[in-house]
Amino acid sequence: MRFVLAGQPNSGKSSIFNSIAGYRSATANFPKSSTSFTVTKSLVAGREVEVVDLPGIYSLTSSTEIAGAAERYLLDESYDLIINVVDASRLGRSIELTLQLLQLGRPTIVALNMMDEARRRGIEVDREELSKELGVPVVATVSRFGRGLKQLFRESLRHAVMAEKPAPPIYDLEVETAISSAIDVIDGIDPLPGVPIRLAAIKLLEGDPHIGARVDAIDATLRSELFEVTARLEEAHGWSADQVVSGSRHALAHTIEDSVVTHQDTSEGWREWADRLLLNQWTGGPLMVMILAAFFWMVFGIGQRAEAPLVEAFNWIQGSVADQFPAGSLSATVADGLVMGLAGGVAIVLPYLIPFLLGLAILEDTGYLPRLAYILDSFMHRIGLHGKSVLPMVLGYGCSVPAIMSTRILESEKDRKITAALTSFIPCSARTVVIFGLVAAFMGPVWALAIYLLNILVIVVLGTVMAKQMKGASPGLVLEIPELSLPEPKTLIAKTWLELKEFITIAWPLLIASSIVLGVLEWLNAADAINALLSPLTVFLLGLPAAVGMTLVFGVLRKELTLVMLVQALGTTEVNTVLSTQQLLTFTLFVVFYVPCIATIAVLAKQMGWRGAMAISGLTVVVAIVISVAGRLIYGLFV
Amino acid sequence: MMTLDAVGIHRQARVIMIDGGQKVRSYLNTLGIHIGDWLTVVQRAPFRGPVLVEIHGTRVALGRGVACKIQVDLDGVIDKLSGRLEAVEAAE
Numbered sequence: 001m002r003f004v005l006a007g008q009p010n011s012g013k014s015s016i017f018n019s020i021a022g023y024r025s026a027t028a029n030f031p032k033s034s035t036s037f038t039v040t041k042s043l044v045a046g047r048e049v050e051v052v053d054l055p056g057i058y059s060l061t062s063s064t065e066i067a068g069a070a071e072r073y074l075l076d077e078s079y080d081l082i083i084n085v086v087d088a089s090r091l092g093r094s095i096e097l098t099l100q101l102l103q104l105g106r107p108t109i110v111a112l113n114m115m116d117e118a119r120r121r122g123i124e125v126d127r128e129e130l131s132k133e134l135g136v137p138v139v140a141t142v143s144r145f146g147r148g149l150k151q152l153f154r155e156s157l158r159h160a161v162m163a164e165k166p167a168p169p170i171y172d173l174e175v176e177t178a179i180s181s182a183i184d185v186i187d188g189i190d191p192l193p194g195v196p197i198r199l200a201a202i203k204l205l206e207g208d209p210h211i212g213a214r215v216d217a218i219d220a221t222l223r224s225e226l227f228e229v230t231a232r233l234e235e236a237h238g239w240s241a242d243q244v245v246s247g248s249r250h251a252l253a254h255t256i257e258d259s260v261v262t263h264q265d266t267s268e269g270w271r272e273w274a275d276r277l278l279l280n281q282w283t284g285g286p287l288m289v290m291i292l293a294a295f296f297w298m299v300f301g302i303g304q305r306a307e308a309p310l311v312e313a314f315n316w317i318q319g320s321v322a323d324q325f326p327a328g329s330l331s332a333t334v335a336d337g338l339v340m341g342l343a344g345g346v347a348i349v350l351p352y353l354i355p356f357l358l359g360l361a362i363l364e365d366t367g368y369l370p371r372l373a374y375i376l377d378s379f380m381h382r383i384g385l386h387g388k389s390v391l392p393m394v395l396g397y398g399c400s401v402p403a404i405m406s407t408r409i410l411e412s413e414k415d416r417k418i419t420a421a422l423t424s425f426i427p428c429s430a431r432t433v434v435i436f437g438l439v440a441a442f443m444g445p446v447w448a449l450a451i452y453l454l455n456i457l458v459i460v461v462l463g464t465v466m467a468k469q470m471k472g473a474s475p476g477l478v479l480e481i482p483e484l485s486l487p488e489p490k491t492l493i494a495k496t497w498l499e500l501k502e503f504i505t506i507a508w509p510l511l512i513a514s515s516i517v518l519g520v521l522e523w524l525n526a527a528d529a530i531n532a533l534l535s536p537l538t539v540f541l542l543g544l545p546a547a548v549g550m551t552l553v554f555g556v557l558r559k560e561l562t563l564v565m566l567v568q569a570l571g572t573t574e575v576n577t578v579l580s581t582q583q584l585l586t587f588t589l590f591v592v593f594y595v596p597c598i599a600t601i602a603v604l605a606k607q608m609g610w611r612g613a614m615a616i617s618g619l620t621v622v623v624a625i626v627i628s629v630a631g632r633l634i635y636g637l638f639v
Numbered sequence: 640m641m642t643l644d645a646v647g648i649h650r651q652a653r654v655i656m657i658d659g660g661q662k663v664r665s666y667l668n669t670l671g672i673h674i675g676d677w678l679t680v681v682q683r684a685p686f687r688g689p690v691l692v693e694i695h696g697t698r699v700a701l702g703r704g705v706a707c708k709i710q711v712d713l714d715g716v717i718d719k720l721s722g723r724l725e726a727v728e729a730a731e
Binding site: 058059061089090092093096121123206207239240242243246247250254279280281282284285370373374375377378379381386387411475476477478479480481482 | 661664665668675682686687689691696704705
């Protein structure tokens with residue numbers, strides 16, 4: 001038995017999925033696409049059910065890559081039931097999608113979600129009446145608190161077993177006439193196998209390029225007959241056929257809404273108040289700066305307080321471990337590498353990583369990120385993008401890999417490419433750890449802040465150049481701004497843990513292993529050869545000790561490694577005793593800008609081809625050298 | 640008739656026409672913005688930034704480029720969306 005969860009973005013679909021997803025939920029790829037979705041197996045009344053969580057879509061038309069993939073899944077794949085999650089507080093718009101889903105002719109059930117939110121806004125929905133209007137079962141839920149979900153899944157199972165197909169919604173007379181004419185034209189050729197012919201006809205009227213091409217492939221003469229049908233519809237309304245069809249669906253959705261919803265006046269809550277300030281043309285910008293600054297100081301404050309005692313403890317451990325082995329032996333080197341790898345993770349990375357990930361989760365869950373896109377839209381236009389590109393870029397401060405993958409939310413290819421390229425320049429949490437661990441810790445937080453601002457400046461320059469170089473139009477910002485919400489501590493912790501798990505299970509073992517490898521290489525004097533090879537860069541250009549050469553090599557695997565390797569290469573966690581502040585700054589600048597890690601290069605290659613990924617990596621090295629040499633010279637001159 | 644980017648804060652407007660290609664149109668349609676719909680301008684960002692509109696209880700940010708493709712009709716300063724629509728329809 002397979003259920004598909006479909007709904008618009010911000011409808012609470014994911015929390016329904018998470019409530020039944022066990023630990024065995026897995027990510028899978030859409031057929032013929034790199035866009036992914038999540039699947040889980042769960043027991044409903046003793047039966048094993050597979051639940052597929054499709055990405056949120058506003059409608060059944062492929063306006064973005066993600067929506068296209070979800071649409072193809074709904075059209076082509078086999079499943080037993082659609083669970084359509086509907087936001088009760090935005091019923092009219094939500095059931096526009098429902099009306100499209102009903103055209104699929106598959107068993108469907110509606111989860112009338114966010115009932116608490118609707119009530120707060122003075123909206124009362126008559127569930128039974130809605131069920132009658134749509135012709136499918138409707139179950140009221142509050143997925144955030146898990147209310148009604150048990151009943152939803154039991155009802156789903158019952159409905160799936162009965163396999164009762166819904167009746168398609170009927171549009172207004174002119175559209176219906178056009179639909180039946182279109183059906184007459186394509187009757188017998190079956191352009192979309194497995195899909196009701198009525199839906200194929202509607203999609204043809206809406207000018208769907210995908211099915212249009214299929215019809216052409218079967219019989220090109222049919223196109224002119226279809227053209228006549230749409231021309232007649234356009235003549236009757238004076239609008240284009242796609243607008244007539246979507247307008248008719250819109251009208252039907254709102255007629256249904258009016259008949260099942262009663263409104264009551266409500267007073268303004270804190271959300272409206274906060275939004276008035278956060279999005280205001282005078283206060284929005286300054287508040288954004290304050291929020292981001294508070295975020296920065298929080299990470300620094302927590303990280304620094306936690307780091308100092310941990311580093312001290314590990315220095316003591318390192319000393320006592322060294323006493324156990326004969327000095328200069330291989331076993332001493334391996335033991336030292338092991339302790340350094342552990343210390344790097346616990347004492348240097350985690351103190352900054354945990355508050356950083358938690359803060360990012362808070363920004364995400366409160367709904368502040370779309371507001372950031374709104375405020376920064378005009379700024380982004382200056383670099384040839386628009387506000388929506390802010391979302392991947394902010395995620396880039398966490399990890400470049402998901403951030404680059406999320407550029408799929410952008411509509412135009414030009415925007416996707418430029419945003420992906422720029423996102424690889426944004427200091428991810430690993431690079432943040434280096435900035436905080438070296439510059440903020442030994443030179444003061446103002447210097448760390450300066451690096452972030454310099455980084456933004458570089459991105460602005462690069463973005464402006466790239467936008468001038470590449471052709472293609474950007475459609476501009478169209479973005480829903482969801483309500484602000486208080487983040488749930490449980491989901492915050494779960495989110496942070498998910499990211500942290502990645503570090504602990506993948507990065508940390510790699511860190512410890514690399515630390516040991518570096519130790520052994522040094523013991524064998526092999527590290528010297530690589531260091532010598534890199535010394536024109538490290539010693540001549542950057543003015544650093546030759547020993548840091550190896551750390552930069554390891555940094556390509558993961559950026560945290562540069563810091564831990566630096567500790568290992570220099571043989572102390574108190575790197576400021578070995579490196580001058582000028583050297584610390586130069587090193588950090590180079591690490592922040594040079595080659596994104598291997599995982600990022602791989603995802604870049606997937607998104608824009610190997611040539612693009614290599615070009616960006618090459619560019620990062622050039623930028624890193626220019627910036628760090630300039631930083632070194634300017635610091636030497638003025639400070 | 641005017642374009643949406645020229646509408647002041649707290650004013651209501653009715654969508655008359657959406658210029659531009661099918662892609663922009665269908666994208667606006669999927670977000671619930673159709674010809675004949677009433678919307679309220681909630682905020683306008685400075686420096687030719689986006690316009691924030693409220694439509695059918697949802698808030699949507701529209702970049703200036705998009706907003707200037709939406710032709711609207713104004714009808715004075717209005718408090719509540721639902722009340723207004725009925726009043727206008729009665730007048731019509």
